[in-house]
Every structure is written in C-alpha cells, then in structure tokens.
Amino acid sequence: MSFRDTLDFLLYDWLNVETLTARERFADHSRETFTSVFDTCERIAREKFVPFNRLADTEEPHFDGERVVQPQAAHDAAKAFVESGMLAAAQDAEMGGMQLPCVIEMAANSFFSKASIGLGGGAMLTSGNANLLMAHGTEAQKDVFAKNEFSGRFFGTMCLSEPQAGSSLSDIVTRAVPDGEGAGSDPLGPRYRLRGNKMWISNGEHELAENIVHLVLAKIPGSDGQLVPGTKGISLFIVPKKLVDTDGALTGERNDVALAGLNHKLGYRGIPNTLLNFGEGKYPVRGGAGAIGYLVGRPGDGLRNMFHMMNEARIGVGLGATMLGYAGFEASLDYARQRPQGRPVAVGGKDASRPQVPIVQHADVRRMLLAQKAYCEGAMALALQCAHLVDEHHTGDAAAAAEAGLLLDMLTPIAKSWPSEWCLEANSLAIQVLGGYGYTRDYPVEQYWRDNRLNMIHEGTHGIQGLDLLGRKVVMDGGRGFALLASRVEATIARAKARPALAPFAESLAGTWAALAKATQAAWSTGVPEEALANATPYLQAFGHTALAWVWLDVALTAHAAPDSDTARGLRQAAQFFFRYELPKVPAWLAVVESRDDTCRQMQEAWF
Amino acid sequence: MSFRDTLDFLLYDWLNVETLTARERFADHSRETFTSVFDTCERIAREKFVPFNRLADTEEPHFDGERVVQPQAAHDAAKAFVESGMLAAAQDAEMGGMQLPCVIEMAANSFFSKASIGLGGGAMLTSGNANLLMAHGTEAQKDVFAKNEFSGRFFGTMCLSEPQAGSSLSDIVTRAVPDGEGAGSDPLGPRYRLRGNKMWISNGEHELAENIVHLVLAKIPGSDGQLVPGTKGISLFIVPKKLVDTDGALTGERNDVALAGLNHKLGYRGIPNTLLNFGEGKYPVRGGAGAIGYLVGRPGDGLRNMFHMMNEARIGVGLGATMLGYAGFEASLDYARQRPQGRPVAVGGKDASRPQVPIVQHADVRRMLLAQKAYCEGAMALALQCAHLVDEHHTGDAAAAAEAGLLLDMLTPIAKSWPSEWCLEANSLAIQVLGGYGYTRDYPVEQYWRDNRLNMIHEGTHGIQGLDLLGRKVVMDGGRGFALLASRVEATIARAKARPALAPFAESLAGTWAALAKATQAAWSTGVPEEALANATPYLQAFGHTALAWVWLDVALTAHAAPDSDTARGLRQAAQFFFRYELPKVPAWLAVVESRDDTCRQMQEAWF
Incomplete structure (x- = not known):
C-alpha cells in the first residue's frame, strides 16, 4: 500500500469526507475535484520539492548584506506552490479561493510537507497569516494584505517571540505608539510606530515574494508611558516590509524593519529563521525611525486574535x-x-x-x-x-x-x-x-x-502543551470538554466490543480511559496548581497515547468492516501493534500524575 | 555538585576502588595517583578538546586526493592525548604503561569523551587495537605493533564490516592468501595478501600518526579456492598502512591499502570514517597488488579473537x-x-x-x-x-x-x-x-x-545487543549468568529493605525482577527461537531499565549512608526519580516478551 492509499482510506472510508459536499459551501466539490487537487499537489511535490529537499538543507539561507540568498529551487518551489492555488484553497471563490474543506486542504498540503518540510513551510505560514486577517481585519486590510497573500504576491509571517520572551509572551516589550497626525484615520487601519526586537521569525526576510506582511504582537503604552504587564496589554499589528497604498501597490517606501540576523538551525533549513529589528532607524521612513504598523482588531485583543x-x-x-x-x-x-x-533465526542456528x-x-x-x-x-x-x-x-x-x-x-x-x-x-x-x-x-x-x-x-513547547491540556482544557467549563471527548471514546469502545477481533482492544482502552479520568481528578484533588501541574508533561504523554489508541480503534473498526485489501490489513495490524506495544506505556506516565509525585518539585538547584 | 564530585563519589564511596591498590598489580597506586591522572586528563580535555568540539564538527575531515585533512586542533588534541600517556594507561610498566586499573582508565578517558567525543575517539580505538595484540599476538607483533601504538607513534583501526556485510559478519568476502615464498617464516607472523573492501572504518586514513595499524578480518580460502561460509572461516590480520621492519622502523614501502571514500556523517565528525580498499593494486607493493598482512592467532580464530x-x-x-x-x-x-x-504557577494565576x-x-x-x-x-x-x-x-x-x-x-x-x-x-x-x-x-x-x-x-546495533542478551547470555550455561546477576540484585534488595526510605524501591525492584525472570522463561517456553527472539529489543529495554534500577538502588544505599552533602542528596533524588518515573515503564516492554507477541512476525511485507 502507499501513502495515497492510506490517505484515501482515512478520508473516504473512515471520515466519510465526501458527505461534506452535500453542504452548501462545498457544493461545487466532489470526490473527483478532491482527487484532482491531490493529483496536482502530488505532482508538484514530486517535481519541485522532493528532488531539492537535501539542497534546501545543505544550501541554507544566508545574508549577503542586502538580501537573504536561497537556492533557485526555493524560488521554483514557492512559485509552483503559488501557481497551484493552494494558498487560497479554503477561501471563498470571490477571494480567488477554491472553497475546499479544511480537511482536504490539510491533506493536500501534506504532500508538500512529506516532500520537503523546509521548502513547503513558508507558503503555509502565509495562508495562516492571511486567514487571521480574514477573521479580524477590516475590509481594507483583507483587500490590501490578505488578498495579496492568497494570490502569493505577498508572503506572511507571525512575529510573537522576543529574545527575552519565548514561551512567556506576557513579557514582550515591543512598543507601539500612535504615528502622529492622521494616525487614527489611515484607510489601512489605526497607524502606529513599532519599536522592538522579534526572535525566531520564520520567513522574516527573503526574496520569494514581492513583499512580506509581518503580523506583530506589541504593547501600546498606557497614559503613563508604561507597558501593561501580562498578556492583556498586547495588541496585533500589520507591519509590511514595504509600504503599500490602498490598492496594494508598493509605494516605493521601505518600512523600518531590518534583519538583525539569521538563526543557524539543526534542521528545517529550507525556511530562513530570523531575528528582526523593528523601528531601530536603519530604514527611516516618512521622516523618521519606527516601523509603521496598522492595528488589527481592538487594542489589547492581540493575543486572543493571534490565538484564534x-x-x-x-x-x-x-x-x-x-x-x-x-x-x-x-x-x-x-x-x-x-x-x-x-x-x-531458527532452531539449530542459522545456515550461513x-x-x-x-x-x-x-x-x-x-x-x-x-x-x-x-x-x-x-x-x-x-x-x-x-x-x-x-x-x-x-x-x-x-x-x-x-x-x-x-x-x-x-x-x-x-x-x-x-x-x-x-x-x-x-x-x-x-x-x-x-x-x-x-x-x-x-x-x-x-x-x-x-x-x-x-x-x-x-x-x-511540549511543556506548554501539557500545561494547556491539564491546566486549562480538561478543567474548563467544569470539565465539559473532557466529558464530551469521553462520550466519543465510549461510543467507539461500544462499537468495538461488538466485534470479537477488537473486543480485547476495546477493553484495554476502556481501562486506560478510566485510569486517565481517575488520574485527572487526583491531579486536581488538592486544588493546588503546583501539585496538579508538576507532571503536566507525563499527563500530556499519557493522554496522547490514550487518544491515539482511541483513533486507532476507530480506524480499525472501519478497516475490519472494509473489503479485504492490503491497505485494510496493514491498518488492522498497525492498530494491533499500537494496542500491544504502545498503549501499555500509559500507566507509567499516569502513576506520577495520580500521586502528584513531587520528586521534581522538591529537587533543589544545588543538588543537580 | 559537579561531574568530578559524582565521579569521585561513585569510585571511592560506592565502588571502593581504593581497595584495588592492595593488589600487587596496582601496588604503586593510591587515591593520590588516581587523582593526579584525573587532574591531568581534566586539564587536557579543558584546554585541547572542549574549545574545539564544534570545530571538529564544522570542519569535518576531507580528502585532498592524497591526504585526509583535519583541522590543526585534531592534531593538537591527539598529540596532547598521546603525551598524557593514557594510551598505555592499563599496560605493564615494562610496556611503558601505568598499570592503572581499568576502572580508573575508563574514568579518566571519560573526561575526553565529555569534552569532545570526536577528538577523543580515535586515540581510544588505538589502545583497543593494541590490547587485542597483547592478548593474541606474538612477541614480535606486540613489540613492533602494540608497543608503537601504546606510545602513540602508530594509531590503530578495527576493520570488520564490508559494504555487503554489516551486522552479518559471516558474509565478509575479503580474502587472504599466503604471500608466496617465505610466507610462513616472516618474523612478523605468517604473511598473507589481502583483497577486499572494508566499510565504516573509523580513523582508517589520517595524518595524526606515523603509521596506521589495521586489524582486519578476512577469510583464507580452502584448498578448493572457496571461502568457508559462516564465521568459522574468519581469520585476523595485521595490515599496516606502511610496512615496517622488525624494529618497527618504516621500510619506506606503502602497503596496498587505499582510501576509497570518506563517509559524511550526521555527527561524530571529529573521526574520519572511511571505506578502504585492500589489495586492489592502487599501491602495488613488493612486486604486485594485494595488501600485505600478518596473521594474528590461528586461522579461523579471527572473530573469536576480535571479540575477546x-x-x-x-x-x-x-x-x-x-x-x-x-x-x-x-x-x-x-x-x-x-x-x-x-x-x-500559583492559585489565582501568575502575577505578570x-x-x-x-x-x-x-x-x-x-x-x-x-x-x-x-x-x-x-x-x-x-x-x-x-x-x-x-x-x-x-x-x-x-x-x-x-x-x-x-x-x-x-x-x-x-x-x-x-x-x-x-x-x-x-x-x-x-x-x-x-x-x-x-x-x-x-x-x-x-x-x-x-x-x-x-x-x-x-x-x-541495538537489535544485535537484544539478540545477544536474550538469545545467548540469559540462556548460556543453563542460565548461570542470569542466576548470578539475580543473586547480586537480591543482595542489594535485601540491604535496601532494611532502610525505610529505600524499602519501597526495594519492593518495586523485587517485583520487577520477578516479572523479568518470568518473562524470560515464558519467552523460551516453546523453545522456538523465532518466537522467543521476535521481541528481543523490548526485552533489552526491559532488562536495561531493571538493571539500572538495581544500580540506582545500590548507589542510593551508599548515598543514604554517606555524610549529608549536595552530592549525596542529588544522587538520592535521582534514584527516587528513576524509581518513580522510569522503572514503571518496564511492564509495557515485558508484556510482549512474555506473551511472545507475534504482531511483528505476522506482519506481511505487502501490508506496510
């Protein structure tokens, strides 16, 4: 069986995605149009991505003092991706989009990721950026920025981290102040000047598109000139590398955004990863230093909008x-x-x-x-x-x-x-x-x-995901999300119990899920966050393996019901592997969660 | 605490290595001489290895057509290591050695490995090579080759694998035939001509020493000219890059050993890794093609001697x-x-x-x-x-x-x-x-x-280690090795049970050990190697974690008995971590061993 066989099985046999075409938004689509999208992506990936994946690693981006230089293959891959229309795959037809379901868009993008994550990643960042503007931008912002990103004229970035603020975004210190006269009436949105340094910005500088649209988190100082501590003070801004007019045409003005350095990474080298200086005065614009940016959404809503x-x-x-x-x-x-x-190996040894x-x-x-x-x-x-x-x-x-x-x-x-x-x-x-x-x-x-x-x-990071899961998601709304997921898991278990080949796995999952639920309760039983969350990462691992067992059991149900084929047999065997070799790993992770094990909390710095 | 504190604690408090100095062989030594060796190694590692570890990675060895080029730092590090005398650390004084215990030699070498595995690895290969000659070579071979390796004049290699024979050494096809007239009476040992290709040879070509002493596995054809299948036909040869006389002086003749290529590795780049051609005629010697080699030990004992x-x-x-x-x-x-x-994290959230x-x-x-x-x-x-x-x-x-x-x-x-x-x-x-x-x-x-x-x-490889452990070691001699190890584990458990802080861990280990013993028996209960060994790697993992728990319990016993210190507390906390977070992982690995799970054996190639 091949990747494509597996993909088709999961989409059509397991998820029944064809039923989505009954919905108005996807009415122009059919399994045939999906197939055609996959064929195109598979072909482009094979021709423009696969052969250059190693090159993207060995010829990592470098700065020649003026431009970030990448191999021709990076330009060709970006061009082919843009021409495929995949940047706007999920958008409305009137935005130049294909109105594809998200599940088809993601499946189609997986061909590029598998072929070359480095060559494919930048384009996907762009659609994420533009999607955010579609959700929170003004009509002008959508027209001028998002639309040009969907067409591939502009590429996008997300600028969150700073050198001193990685996981802890509440500590960002990039400042945004109103940009003098007319700041409030700019057709592109309330206009500010930004000053600060952003770290780990993928595709922060390159020559693959006409312009780069940075989405930047920054703080607007209060009337006392101080930044508000915490995430509440954070706002979101569009900061284009090159300024544009209301038609999206470049005005010829370079904005005050400068490349401070490229990070030299262990891998993922197809995408330049940058340190950017905003507003340091390297490229003074419209009379002075400060990067010109346009507020997106309301002041203080930046993190929420970004996290949308x-x-x-x-x-x-x-x-x-x-x-x-x-x-x-x-x-x-x-x-x-x-x-x-x-x-x-055989009885009596090997016959050499x-x-x-x-x-x-x-x-x-x-x-x-x-x-x-x-x-x-x-x-x-x-x-x-x-x-x-x-x-x-x-x-x-x-x-x-x-x-x-x-x-x-x-x-x-x-x-x-x-x-x-x-x-x-x-x-x-x-x-x-x-x-x-x-x-x-x-x-x-x-x-x-x-x-x-x-x-x-x-x-x-992994640690942040664990805190998000155990610290927020499982307790939010009185545990309603956890209960809903439990009901879905139980439904799969009930169906699997009716099928003798899967009944033992259904029992295993039922037992593991019960243990997970018990450990979740025990973790929070004292109500002390330090105790509950000290083992948030082992919890994440336990939850992950349990959730995957659920997914595998559900897939196996479909594979057992499907006509016999190598694809179905392979999926059944993989499911069996997961239940026999992987699910039994869960109790070790849960034990420390349930006991609120304090070994790590009690460890003193001097003892290391 | 520091690495040195931990090392000292393990050597002196836990293993009581000082008692070795009561033995005749180590009588000239004391804790002071050990300390002095560690001080020297630590200093050289700090000065000549640590600062150049990254350089050894970025400037990997390359072939200029004539020589393998490495940065000056590699030469300096090798020279400093040689001058430290560590190549002969464990040897007799009369061989120029220090007669250090193996445990002190390994501890001392760990400073170099920690500082730069790439810069340190080559030298250690040399002492392994020379040790082998000390065990199986003639007096002349020891004098001419081993002694010059211990002094650092020559460096050594081990040439086992071939392109078509990696883990499966029985399939090597390098041939060795007697080298004409006088072949049997060469003072350096029975003389042969070798022809074949050797792969993955670390330090196979370089300029760090005057000569390179290859120890090569090859087969001597039978009277029918055929190679004997299997490992029984394998013999061991000394093949110097440059020929030497009985005084160890270079004769000026280059042997027929040619660099066929350097492997470009993911890491470990300080050591050139080579593909070598033996006897292809690139450097004809003494009238013809064929690499001149001297038999070590008896014909057919090659693999056994190498594995000594x-x-x-x-x-x-x-x-x-x-x-x-x-x-x-x-x-x-x-x-x-x-x-x-x-x-x-705290009740009520964080104060930003x-x-x-x-x-x-x-x-x-x-x-x-x-x-x-x-x-x-x-x-x-x-x-x-x-x-x-x-x-x-x-x-x-x-x-x-x-x-x-x-x-x-x-x-x-x-x-x-x-x-x-x-x-x-x-x-x-x-x-x-x-x-x-x-x-x-x-x-x-x-x-x-x-x-x-x-x-x-x-x-x-990991897989080979698993087969070695479950397929040979635990069953050899009626399970005598397993029983002996069990008695040592039980002794530690008994001591730990007497100490309240450690008693729960002693119980855990006792339970896990019993489960390991049971799974070992169950694996072999049908006597079918394919069934027993299908899960040899999970067995290796289970055995490993259990053995480490035993080691940690034993170390913890010493740490609890020792005067209070950050070092002792740190070791106690690490032991606790191992018992709480790691040992519980064992049952998942043992389950498939005990049930002789056949999921992998039954998987068909077409289903992947």
Whole structure:
C-alpha cells in the first residue's frame, strides 16, 4: 500500500469526507475535484520539492548584506506552490479561493510537507497569516494584505517571540505608539510606530515574494508611558516590509524593519529563521525611525486574535511532524525491502551457506517499520480528524459546530505534541533500520530526524502543551470538554466490543480511559496548581497515547468492516501493534500524575 | 555538585576502588595517583578538546586526493592525548604503561569523551587495537605493533564490516592468501595478501600518526579456492598502512591499502570514517597488488579473537554515549540556571508584574534536568561498575574472577545499549530545556544529540545487543549468568529493605525482577527461537531499565549512608526519580516478551 492509499482510506472510508459536499459551501466539490487537487499537489511535490529537499538543507539561507540568498529551487518551489492555488484553497471563490474543506486542504498540503518540510513551510505560514486577517481585519486590510497573500504576491509571517520572551509572551516589550497626525484615520487601519526586537521569525526576510506582511504582537503604552504587564496589554499589528497604498501597490517606501540576523538551525533549513529589528532607524521612513504598523482588531485583543487561528496552526505543525515521520517510514521501508543482510533465526542456528535475506524479513526490522507505521498513520488519522472537526465547527449546524469546537480545544494539544514526539521517534527508527547508512548524509533519514526535532519546540513547547491540556482544557467549563471527548471514546469502545477481533482492544482502552479520568481528578484533588501541574508533561504523554489508541480503534473498526485489501490489513495490524506495544506505556506516565509525585518539585538547584 | 564530585563519589564511596591498590598489580597506586591522572586528563580535555568540539564538527575531515585533512586542533588534541600517556594507561610498566586499573582508565578517558567525543575517539580505538595484540599476538607483533601504538607513534583501526556485510559478519568476502615464498617464516607472523573492501572504518586514513595499524578480518580460502561460509572461516590480520621492519622502523614501502571514500556523517565528525580498499593494486607493493598482512592467532580464530576485547569496547561505547549525555546535562543545567522566563504557577494565576524567574525553578524543567541526571549518572555508575568487574576479572582470585567474567557477559549488552538509547534521550531533553536556542548551532546541545545517535548503531546495533542478551547470555550455561546477576540484585534488595526510605524501591525492584525472570522463561517456553527472539529489543529495554534500577538502588544505599552533602542528596533524588518515573515503564516492554507477541512476525511485507 502507499501513502495515497492510506490517505484515501482515512478520508473516504473512515471520515466519510465526501458527505461534506452535500453542504452548501462545498457544493461545487466532489470526490473527483478532491482527487484532482491531490493529483496536482502530488505532482508538484514530486517535481519541485522532493528532488531539492537535501539542497534546501545543505544550501541554507544566508545574508549577503542586502538580501537573504536561497537556492533557485526555493524560488521554483514557492512559485509552483503559488501557481497551484493552494494558498487560497479554503477561501471563498470571490477571494480567488477554491472553497475546499479544511480537511482536504490539510491533506493536500501534506504532500508538500512529506516532500520537503523546509521548502513547503513558508507558503503555509502565509495562508495562516492571511486567514487571521480574514477573521479580524477590516475590509481594507483583507483587500490590501490578505488578498495579496492568497494570490502569493505577498508572503506572511507571525512575529510573537522576543529574545527575552519565548514561551512567556506576557513579557514582550515591543512598543507601539500612535504615528502622529492622521494616525487614527489611515484607510489601512489605526497607524502606529513599532519599536522592538522579534526572535525566531520564520520567513522574516527573503526574496520569494514581492513583499512580506509581518503580523506583530506589541504593547501600546498606557497614559503613563508604561507597558501593561501580562498578556492583556498586547495588541496585533500589520507591519509590511514595504509600504503599500490602498490598492496594494508598493509605494516605493521601505518600512523600518531590518534583519538583525539569521538563526543557524539543526534542521528545517529550507525556511530562513530570523531575528528582526523593528523601528531601530536603519530604514527611516516618512521622516523618521519606527516601523509603521496598522492595528488589527481592538487594542489589547492581540493575543486572543493571534490565538484564534492557533488550533489550525498547531494541527498543521502536528501534520508536518507526521509527514516527516512518514517520509522516513517510506525511505526505511524501501531500504528494508532491498537490503540483503543476515538470515532468519531458527532452531539449530542459522545456515550461513544460504543467501542473505532482505532485512524486512527480520522480526525486529518489522517491529521498527510497524512502529513507524503505527505512529505516523495514527498521527495522520488524528490530524485529519481534527481538520474535519474544523470543517464541522465552521459549517456544521449549531449544536454540531459547538461540539466540534470543544473537541478541537481538547484534541489540539495532542494533535500538536504527539506527532512531534512520536514521529520524531519514527525518524530515529528509520535511521536504525538503515544502520550505518542511515547515519550518513547520503540517505535522507538523518535530515528528517533533524528537521522534526523542531516540532516539540515551536508553536508552543511540549511543556506548554501539557500545561494547556491539564491546566486549562480538561478543567474548563467544569470539565465539559473532557466529558464530551469521553462520550466519543465510549461510543467507539461500544462499537468495538461488538466485534470479537477488537473486543480485547476495546477493553484495554476502556481501562486506560478510566485510569486517565481517575488520574485527572487526583491531579486536581488538592486544588493546588503546583501539585496538579508538576507532571503536566507525563499527563500530556499519557493522554496522547490514550487518544491515539482511541483513533486507532476507530480506524480499525472501519478497516475490519472494509473489503479485504492490503491497505485494510496493514491498518488492522498497525492498530494491533499500537494496542500491544504502545498503549501499555500509559500507566507509567499516569502513576506520577495520580500521586502528584513531587520528586521534581522538591529537587533543589544545588543538588543537580 | 559537579561531574568530578559524582565521579569521585561513585569510585571511592560506592565502588571502593581504593581497595584495588592492595593488589600487587596496582601496588604503586593510591587515591593520590588516581587523582593526579584525573587532574591531568581534566586539564587536557579543558584546554585541547572542549574549545574545539564544534570545530571538529564544522570542519569535518576531507580528502585532498592524497591526504585526509583535519583541522590543526585534531592534531593538537591527539598529540596532547598521546603525551598524557593514557594510551598505555592499563599496560605493564615494562610496556611503558601505568598499570592503572581499568576502572580508573575508563574514568579518566571519560573526561575526553565529555569534552569532545570526536577528538577523543580515535586515540581510544588505538589502545583497543593494541590490547587485542597483547592478548593474541606474538612477541614480535606486540613489540613492533602494540608497543608503537601504546606510545602513540602508530594509531590503530578495527576493520570488520564490508559494504555487503554489516551486522552479518559471516558474509565478509575479503580474502587472504599466503604471500608466496617465505610466507610462513616472516618474523612478523605468517604473511598473507589481502583483497577486499572494508566499510565504516573509523580513523582508517589520517595524518595524526606515523603509521596506521589495521586489524582486519578476512577469510583464507580452502584448498578448493572457496571461502568457508559462516564465521568459522574468519581469520585476523595485521595490515599496516606502511610496512615496517622488525624494529618497527618504516621500510619506506606503502602497503596496498587505499582510501576509497570518506563517509559524511550526521555527527561524530571529529573521526574520519572511511571505506578502504585492500589489495586492489592502487599501491602495488613488493612486486604486485594485494595488501600485505600478518596473521594474528590461528586461522579461523579471527572473530573469536576480535571479540575477546568486545566487552571492554562495548562498555567504552556506552561510556562515550553517557559522556555525551552528561555534556548536554551540564550545558542545559547551566542554561536553566541563567535563563529567566515565566513565573511560578500559583492559585489565582501568575502575577505578570513580578520579575521572571530562572527556568530551573519550573517543575517541568527540573523534570527534564532530573531525567538527564538519572539517565547519565545511572549509566555512568553502570559503566564504572562494569569496568571494575574487568579489573576483578583480571586481578581477582579465581572464583571472583570467574564470577566477574560471567557478570560482565550479562551486563555488557546493557552497558552498551542502555546509554546509547537513554543518554540520547537526555540530549533531546537538553535541547528541549534550551528551547529555540537549543535548536541552533550557537549552542552545543544539538551536536551532542547528533553525535550520540551513532551509538545505537556501531559496535553491534541495538537489535544485535537484544539478540545477544536474550538469545545467548540469559540462556548460556543453563542460565548461570542470569542466576548470578539475580543473586547480586537480591543482595542489594535485601540491604535496601532494611532502610525505610529505600524499602519501597526495594519492593518495586523485587517485583520487577520477578516479572523479568518470568518473562524470560515464558519467552523460551516453546523453545522456538523465532518466537522467543521476535521481541528481543523490548526485552533489552526491559532488562536495561531493571538493571539500572538495581544500580540506582545500590548507589542510593551508599548515598543514604554517606555524610549529608549536595552530592549525596542529588544522587538520592535521582534514584527516587528513576524509581518513580522510569522503572514503571518496564511492564509495557515485558508484556510482549512474555506473551511472545507475534504482531511483528505476522506482519506481511505487502501490508506496510
């Protein structure tokens, strides 16, 4: 079976995404139009991305003093992506979009991520940026900025972190002050001057598009000139690299945004990662220093507006991690089928006079391949399910939409964190399958592993996801999200119990879910956040494995009901692997959560 | 506490290595002489290794057509190491050695591994090579080759793998045929001509020493000209890059050994890794093609002789992995103490107006640091214990020596594999502590992670270690090794039960050990190797975590009995972490072993 077979199975057999075409918004679509989108993306990825993935790593972006230089392949890949129309895939037809469901858009983008996460990532940032403007911008902001991003004329960034404020966004110190006369009546939005430094900005400087639209978090000082501590004082601004008029045409003025440096990364090198200085006066504009920016939404709503798109962004990160895992799975499977080495173990030892066998025949190699399959296809199923919930949230009826939103809040920390951890492990297993060859740069697997290591860090670290899940999501609204998810899990368990081959797995999941619920309660039983949250990361891991077991059980139900095929058998075997080899890992993580283990809290700095 | 404090505690308080000085071989030594060796190594590592670790990565070895070029720092580091006398640390005084115990030699070498595994690794290969000649070579071979390696005039390699024979050494096809007239009466040993290709040869070509002494596995054809299948036909040869006379002086003849290529690795770049062609005629010598080699030991004993030193070599790999982990632990601890970010969680949320705190104060960061400490110091304790067993094996009375040998056989697969897996995980946690900064090449942690990924591959992959442990070690001699190890574990448990603070951990270990023994029996209960060994890797992981729990319990006993200090408290807390967070992982691995789970065996290639 192939990636495409698996994708089709999950979309059409498992999620029944074709039923979405009955909805008004997607009425012009059919399985055929989806197929055509996938064909196009698969082809572009094969032609413009796959062959240049290594090049994007070895020729990392550099600054020649004036411009960020990237290989021609990066330009070609960006151009091909833009021409595919995928930047506006989910947008209204009147915005130049295809009105595709989110689940189809994400599935289509996965071809690019699998082919080259570095070459594909920048374009996806742009649609995230433009989507945010569609949600919170004025009509002018949508027309001038978002529309030009959807068409690929402009590319976008998200500027949150600062050198002293990474995970702790409440500590940002970039300032925005009204830009003198007429500041309040600019047709592009209330006009400010920004000053500050932003760190870890992907695609912060490049030559792949005509302009760069920075979305920047900054604080507007109070009447005393002081910044408000915490996240409440944060506002959101559009800061274009080059100023534009109300038609979106470049005015010829360079804004006061300067590249302060490129970060030299372990992997993910296809995308320039930058430190940007806003408003330091390197490019004085309209009479002085200060980067010109236009307020988006209301003052003080910046973080909330930025986080409006956070679920989709985080699902996207998870799917990117998944596709890196999948790329390694494919490479190591291909190698294992071709590489002769060793002989089967047997009673009486091995017969050295017989020819060597392909290593895929060794049980331990199959274990490593099956683990990769279980991690990557499970993560893929979860990501697609979450994307489908986004569609449900946007186009379902009121009750379904609300439920989908609540489920998304619960599942997003998992959809982001779980693939970041386990598809990275998949990449390590891919290296191991190739042995010494896997450790060389002549094979692609070591790069996937390096690229994937980023995903536990950006868009909210693993630790932050754990705090979000245990500290907010499971307790919000009296635990309504947790209860809703539980009802979905129970429904799957009930269906699986009726099928003898799956009944034992249903029992396992029921037991594990009950243990998770008990540990969740025990964690919060004293009401002391330090005690509850000291083991938020093990909780995230336990929750993740349990949620994936649920996804696998649900997929297995479909695979058992489907006509017999290699695809269905492979999914059933992967589900079995997950229940036998992976789900039993959960009790170890839950034990410390349930006991509110204080080993780490009590550890003193001097003892390290 | 510092690395040195931990090392001293483990050596003197826990292992009581000072008592070794009562033995005749070590009679000239004392704690003071050990300290002096450590001081020297620590200083050289600080001055000649630490500052150049990144350089060894960025300026990887390259071939200029004639020579392998490495940065000056590699030459300086090798020279300093040679001058330290560490190459001959464990040798007899009459060989120019220091007669240090193995445990002190390994501890001393750990300073270099921690400082720069790449710059330090080559020298250690040399002493392994020379040790092998001391065990199996003739007097002339010892004098001409080993002695010049101990003095650092020559460096050594081990040439086992071939492009088509990595883990499966029985499939090597390098041939050795007697070298014409006088072949049998060469003073350097029976003389042969070798022809074949060797892959993955570390330090196979370089300019750091006057000559390179290759130890090469090859097959001597039978009278029918055919190679004997399997490992029985393998013999061991000395193949010097440059020929030497019986005084060890270079004769001016270049042997027919040619560099076919350098491997470009993910990490560990300080050591050139080569593909070597033996005898292809690139450097005809003494009238023709064929690399001249001298047989070591008897024909057909090659693999056995090569593996004679395998325990020590594998413990060395494990200790190298451990030191990479430790280097990351130190770097991330240092960062965590200095980096302000965020505020403590508390009832009612965080007060954003208060200053940020160093991240070491966050429980999740402490968890990541404590996990690193538990992995690295546990692995260090195990490696030192194994090295101590080597001393016992060599210098203890007959009964003790035999027991030590048996324990070494049991523990070596763990000493090699466990740090390769878990100190790699430590390196990943170090990256995570640093967040985005950890993902950049401006900090050392990403390099440690890349370097460490090799250790699960070379010197016997993880899969090979698992087969060795479950397929050979636990069943050999009717399970005598397993029973002996069990008695040692039980002794520790009995002592710990008498101490209230440790009694719960003693109970946990007793339960886990019993489960391990039960699963071991169940795995072999059908007597079918395919069934027993299908889950040899999960068995290795379960055995490893259990063995480490035993080591930690034993260390904790000493730490509880010792005078109160930060060092002792830190070790006690790390032990507690291991029992609370790590040991509970064992049942998940054992479950598939005990049930002889066939999920992987039954997986069909077409289903992937």
